[in-house]
Amino acid sequence: xxxHALSDRLLPxxxxxxxxxxxxxxxVTGWGVLVxxxxxxxxxxxxxxxxxxxxxxxxxxxxxxAAASTADVLRAWGxxxxxxRALRLQAAAAVIAEEHGDVVPDDVPTLLALPGIGAYxxxxxxxxxxxxxxxxxxxxxxxVVARAVHGRAEAGxxxxxxxxxxxxxxxxxxxxxxxxxxxLMELGATVCVARGPRCTDCPVLDLCAxxxxxxxxxxxxxxxxxxxxxxxxxxxxxxxxxLRGAPGPVGPxxxxxxxxxxxxxxxxxxxxxxxxxxxxxxxxxxxxxxxxSDDSS
DNA sequence: AATACGTGGAA
DNA sequence: TTTCCAAGTAT
Numbered sequence: 001x002x003x004h005a006l007s008d009r010l011l012p013x014x015x016x017x018x019x020x021x022x023x024x025x026x027x028v029t030g031w032g033v034l035v036x037x038x039x040x041x042x043x044x045x046x047x048x049x050x051x052x053x054x055x056x057x058x059x060x061x062x063x064x065x066a067a068a069s070t071a072d073v074l075r076a077w078g079x080x081x082x083x084x085r086a087l088r089l090q091a092a093a094a095v096i097a098e099e100h101g102d103v104v105p106d107d108v109p110t111l112l113a114l115p116g117i118g119a120y121x122x123x124x125x126x127x128x129x130x131x132x133x134x135x136x137x138x139x140x141x142x143x144v145v146a147r148a149v150h151g152r153a154e155a156g157x158x159x160x161x162x163x164x165x166x167x168x169x170x171x172x173x174x175x176x177x178x179x180x181x182x183x184l185m186e187l188g189a190t191v192c193v194a195r196g197p198r199c200t201d202c203p204v205l206d207l208c209a210x211x212x213x214x215x216x217x218x219x220x221x222x223x224x225x226x227x228x229x230x231x232x233x234x235x236x237x238x239x240x241x242x243l244r245g246a247p248g249p250v251g252p253x254x255x256x257x258x259x260x261x262x263x264x265x266x267x268x269x270x271x272x273x274x275x276x277x278x279x280x281x282x283x284x285x286x287x288x289x290x291x292x293s294d295d296s297s
Numbered sequence: 298a299a300t301a302c303g304t305g306g307a308a
Numbered sequence: 309t310t311t312c313c314a315a316g317t318a319t
Contacts, residue, residue, distance in 0.1 A: 040315040047305075047314090081303035088317085118317045138315045157298095185315065194313065195308075225311060228303090237303055276302095300319085308312080 004171045006148065006204055007180040013203035014183035019190070021045065022053060024128075024182075030104030031096075032056050033129035037121045038089045043081055045189075051080055062104065063097035065090055071289035074278065075244050083240060087277055088116025106130040123181075133177035135166035140188025141181075145169070147192060151209035153218040154194075235259050235269040240278060249288035 018024070023036035035055055039048040055076065059065040065073065070090060077086035092114040096104055104125060105111050111122035119137070126132040135141075142155035145165050169184065170177040191198050199205055210216070228234055238258045242250065259266040270287070273279040280290050 037315065042302090042314060042316060043304080044306080044314045079304060081305085082316090084302070085317085116317070120316060124315070136315085139313090140315065189315075223312095226313090231301090233302055233304095240303090298319105302317090304314100306313095308310100 004169075005207055006169050007171045007176065007183075009203045009207070010180055010183040010187065011176065014179060014186055017190070018182070018186050019045075022049065028129075030106065030125065030129040031060075031062055034092075034104050034117075034121075034125050035089065037124045037128075038085050038116060039080060041082070041085060041121070047080060051076075051078065059093075061097075061102055062093035063102050066094040066097045069291045069293075070277075071292040074240075074289050078244070079241075083278055084276060085116060091115040092117060104129065106132065108132075108134060127178045127181045131175050131178045133170060133172075133174040134181075135163050135170060136181040136185065137162045137166050138185060138188075140186075140192075141166055141184045143194065144184055144188045144192045147197075147210035148204055148208045151213040151216070152220075153210065153216060154220065156220045230261070232265065232269050232272070235265055236273055236278075239266070239270055239273060243279060243287065243289050248292060249282055249286040251286050255287060 021036075022028075023032055032052075036048065036052050039052055039055075055065075058076065059068060068090070070087070073086050073090050074083055077083055080086075095114055096102060100110075105114075106126060106129070108122045108126050111117050111125055112119070117125075123134045123136045124138070126134050127136050137158075139155070142158065142162055145162070146152045146155040149165060149169075166181075166184070170180050187202070187204075191201050199208075199211065202208065205211055239255055242254055242258045246254070255270060256263070256266065259269070270279065274281060277290060279287055280292070281287050
């Protein structure tokens with residue numbers, strides 16, 4: 001295909017079909033975009049939407065989140081999953097407040113230096129909040145590129161080629177490039193999906209290499225299914241759920257009751273939560289979310 | 298370069 | 309019921 005045939009198709013399609021997500025509103029700040037990107041890591045849009053609205057009302061600036069009690073932050077994170085994200089977001093907010101004038105940085109290297117912000121999130125913030133021309137590579141984009149450009153059914157493992165492959169699809173104009181990045185993600189999220197792609201609705205169907213190749217099946221390595229039942233992740237989740245649901249510090253017995261199957265595993269997981277900074281132990285031996293005020297009577 | 302890290306909805 | 313998977317990051 002010609003140099004920017006893809007973006008020529010994608011931009012009108014995006015203008016007509018993009019979902020009306022709250023963090024895409026024109027008045028959303030860099031902070032709003034950053035919060036959305038952290039929340040969306042490995043987490044479906046539908047679950048993020050209500051929580052993002054709450055957070056932006058409650059903590060409209062980085063300094064607001066930085067000043068909050070970590071216990072309140074973790075409770076507000078609720079059951080979104082991967083609560084270390086909340087910890088890192090609060091840490092990032094503190095750096096932004098103290099070192100960047102309470103304004104989310106607009107360049108990739110500075111963003112990358114913040115806790116919890118990696119290759120994807122740094123570029124997503126630069127592109128979506130500040131209109132920068134930089135390739136934004138997430139699982140959706142990697143799948144779209146694998147199919148439309150390389151003619152493969154799946155993306156496989158992340159590779160060094162992903163960034164230049166994606167950048168090659170961006171038009172020269174900075175604003176058009178940023179919108180193309182958003183459109184690539186939107187296409188992967190709503191049309192060029194992992195299971196049951198809706199190719200009849202695809203704006204680049206006639207340009208798609210996978211289509212031209214006859215939609216060959218994936219012949220690469222199959223990803224190992226992630227286990228859940230009985231894992232440390234499940235136990236950590238149970239323990240944290242007890243603390244989120246409690247009004248204040250709890251005794252060791254309350255946490256023991258959360259996982260009776262394997263006391264040694266329970267102890268190991270509690271320790272890892274302490275190491276991660278998701279839980280604290282008070283001088284009297286009770287456990288609490290970080291910074292939880294002592295309700296001792 | 299694998300692996301750990303939460304959660305819940307859909308197939 | 310089981311499996312898959314959803315805008316990744318850190319180690």
